Amino acid sequence: MDEKERIAACLCGDGEEFRQIVTEYQGPLTALAVNMLGNRQDAEDVCQETLVQAFLHLDRYDPCLSFRNWLFTILYRRALDLLKRKRRFRAFFSRAAADPLRPAYAEPDESGSDSKALGVLLDRLSPRERLAAALWANEGLTAAEIAGVLGCSASTARVYLFNARRKIKVLMEKGNVALGNR
Amino acid sequence: MSHSGIVDGLYRMIPLRAVRGRLAAHAEACPSCGRRLAGREEVKRVLISAADLGRLDDIWPAVRKGSAGRRETGAETAGPAPRLWRLAAAAGGLAAAIFLTAFAVRYFGAGANGALIPAESGGGFQLHYARIDERPADTFIVQSPGDNIVLVWVEKNL
Numbered sequence: 001m002d003e004k005e006r007i008a009a010c011l012c013g014d015g016e017e018f019r020q021i022v023t024e025y026q027g028p029l030t031a032l033a034v035n036m037l038g039n040r041q042d043a044e045d046v047c048q049e050t051l052v053q054a055f056l057h058l059d060r061y062d063p064c065l066s067f068r069n070w071l072f073t074i075l076y077r078r079a080l081d082l083l084k085r086k087r088r089f090r091a092f093f094s095r096a097a098a099d100p101l102r103p104a105y106a107e108p109d110e111s112g113s114d115s116k117a118l119g120v121l122l123d124r125l126s127p128r129e130r131l132a133a134a135l136w137a138n139e140g141l142t143a144a145e146i147a148g149v150l151g152c153s154a155s156t157a158r159v160y161l162f163n164a165r166r167k168i169k170v171l172m173e174k175g176n177v178a179l180g181n182r
Numbered sequence: 183m184s185h186s187g188i189v190d191g192l193y194r195m196i197p198l199r200a201v202r203g204r205l206a207a208h209a210e211a212c213p214s215c216g217r218r219l220a221g222r223e224e225v226k227r228v229l230i231s232a233a234d235l236g237r238l239d240d241i242w243p244a245v246r247k248g249s250a251g252r253r254e255t256g257a258e259t260a261g262p263a264p265r266l267w268r269l270a271a272a273a274g275g276l277a278a279a280i281f282l283t284a285f286a287v288r289y290f291g292a293g294a295n296g297a298l299i300p301a302e303s304g305g306g307f308q309l310h311y312a313r314i315d316e317r318p319a320d321t322f323i324v325q326s327p328g329d330n331i332v333l334v335w336v337e338k339n340l
Contacts, residue, residue, distance in 0.1 A: 019242045026241060027232030034230045048241050052248040082320075089322050089335055092280075121228060130229075137225035138232075143210075155203025162193075162206035165219035168228060172220065 003067055010058055018055050025051070025068065028139065029075050035134040036079045038122040046082060050075040065148075069141070072149045076131055083127055124167050132157060133164035186215040248318070275314050275338030283335055307332045314338045 009017040029050055033043035053074050054061075061070055121130060128150060135141040135149060147157035189212075193205045209215035220228075312321045314336065322335040 015246065018245075022242045022245055023240075026238055027235060030235055030238060031230050031232045034235070040235075044239075044241075048244055048248070051241065051245045055245060055249045085320055085337060086322070089337075092335075133225050134229050137222050137229060143207075153203075155207075156199055158206040158210070159199060159202045162202070162209060162219065165225060168220035168225055169218060172224065172228075 004063060007058065007061065007063070007067065010055075015055075018058075021054075021067075022051055025071055028068075029071060031138060032072065032131070032134050033075060033079055035121075035138075036076070036127050036131050037082065038119065042082060046075060046078045049078050053078070066145070068139075069145055069149055072135065072139075073151070076149055079131075080127060120171060121168070124171060125164055126160075128160050129164040129167070132160040133168065136161055184214070186212070186218055189215050190218060271315065272338055275319070278314075279336045279338075283333060286333065287331075309334060312336045 003021075006017045006020055010021075026047060029047045030040075030043050033046045033050075034040055037043050037046065050071060054071055061067065125133070131150065132146050135146050136143075141149070143158040143161060144154045146161065147154040150157055150160070186209075189205055189209060193202055193209075196202065196205075209219060307323075307325070309321065309323060312319045315338065317338075320337045322337075324333045324335070325331070
């Protein structure tokens with residue numbers, strides 16, 4: 001049974017068929033989320049939430065488009081949403097930490113970062129640049145397909161990708177990103 | 183200045199996205215400019231791929247349970263709620279979270295003279311699940327390294 005037949009079966013109420021989809025896409029989705037969020041725990045949560053959303057709204061999927069890219073789009077929005085909430089959370093607790101009557105707080109755990117290289121990338125590249133780079137390098141997407149996931153023009157996606165590749169090259173030349181350390 | 187240096191300089195000087203898009207498209211196709219960009223294999227080496235993650239837990243039971251739970255509550259199928267109601271619900275959820283956090287900080291964190299009192303040792307803090315309006319809520323837990331104080335932030339998932 002191919003993917004389109006599987007999706008059709010899911011829409012007819014056969015939820016078990018979605019299990020195959022979960023098995024197939026869990027790895028790429030989690031990897032993409034790790035590259036965007038830098039934290040495996042958050043990435044797994046976002047991946048799970050993405051698949052729940054996809055399962056609930058499968059009727060909204062347009063079969064003319066790539067199912068994989070549709071999942072990437074949902075994941076991107078969920079991950080961006082989480083990053084925004086974390087930013088608000090950090091801002092709130094930064095203010096609380098500045099108050100001497102309140103306890104100092106530790107930055108939310110970043111120790112879950114999967115590699116030193118990824119940690120450096122997280123500092124230097126924006127979430128959109130990281131996503132564009134991951135979609136291009138790991139998933140083989142073109143600038144137009146990346147634009148579809150990000151919801152922007154192909155030209156803008158090309159700029160994100162260009163920035164990401166240039167920054168990675170500079171970091172490699174400076175020796176900040178150790179190659180082959182993973 | 184070399185050809186790629188000129189392209190790079192133009193890219194830096196002109197912040198217009200349309201122009202940058204054209205320069206980026208040129209750099210993708212031009213071998214000279216391409217040497218200033220990381221190649222696909224180089225980018226792959228610094229990013230995490232699915233193979234790097236090793237064996238993943240089977241999340242299908244959680245996905246099925248999560249989607250079934252939301253179908254039952256009708257939260258996902260009832261369509262978007264009126265804007266004012268959604269804003270009020272979000273504000274209410276946020277206010278509750280701030281109140282609870284402030285209460286926790288005041289109750290567990292400060293003594294009568296404002297000095298910090300470490301929480302009782304023993305029995306680690308555990309939080310398994312948090313829900314607001316019958317839906318899973320985003321939960322952030324912060325533990326300060328020295329004071330043995332745990333702060334919990336629960337935010338409504340819109």
